[in-house]
Amino acid sequence: MKKTNTTENIDSLPQTLHSIGNENPFRVPENYFDTLRISIADKISEKRETSPWIHFILKKEIFYTVSLCCVIAFFVIFFPIISTHYNDSKLSVSDYVIEEKYSSFDEDMLVAFLTENEEDKTSDNDYLMDYLLHNDTDINLIMEELK
Amino acid sequence: MLHLEDSELLSMFSDENSRNYAFNLIVKKYQQKIYWHIRRMVIDHDDANDVTQNTFIKAWKGLEAFKQEAQLYTWLYRIATNESINFLNKKRKVLLLPLIDVERELSNKLEADAYFSGNVIQKKLQKALLQLPEKQRIVFNLKYFEEMKYEDMSTILNTSVGALKASYHIAVKKIEEYLKSH
Known part of the structure; x- marks a missing residue:
């Protein structure tokens, strides 16, 4: 690298800057520049060993696109399964209710209910006959009419 | 170590067999100048070390496409300058600091710098x-x-x-x- 004439550079400066001079005030750890070269060489060989496919995948645009596709694929694949499962569970609930209702049905209660209806029918007929007799109605005539 | 001209180093780099050796020579030739240029920008030694390494890694990646009519050292300085500015900008973004606070932080680092x-x-x-x-x-x-x-x-x-x-x-x-x- 070419440097300009130091006299031209420094002498043209104001007094304060001129008196400070342009010495480097910073330091580095001992043997730093020997290890720096090795560190750089190591990093470069690490990069070279990494498959180009990994570099391709790690590119931001590719990463976001693949992530978006995965999310969409997840919903496409799993949403129908989730909704079917939900319907199944709804059916199961109704089946359960029906099953529970009939499994707990008492047979004696049913007999009692039917018998009760028969008794009601008989009592209704008796009531009707009493009414007709009380009103002096010709039962035979009604029976013929009904035929 | 050989002291070769940039043009010789670049022609060595273009040969697959001597590429690593040529790059090693380029790093050896310019590492100090590049490091000090970066160090004056970022102040801290560890930060300067990271930025210098990144600069040479970028140089390695771009050297194949490097046009030989340009000067190698100005090209390396250009990468180093951009890397330093990017580093300081990232620092501002990560720490959510305005410009003046980053400079204040660098000033504090300078106070505590064991390598000053x-x-x-x-x-x-x-x-x-x-x-x-x-x-x-x-x-x-x-x-x-x-x-x-x-x-x-x-x-x-x-x-x-x-x-x-x-x-x-x-x-x-x-x-x-x-x-x-x-």
């Missing part, structure tokens, strides 16, 4: 430099500490020689004022 061997006035000069806008600081560093030609600076910073001269003189005035008032 300058005297009081040299430290004051470094603090004065941290008050300058980034580009003025780069121009001042390249001219004052590295005594670089304006023409080379113009290639590195992609700025006209006239603008660089003006920038340097403004920087000198500001530093002079700072040194007088502090």
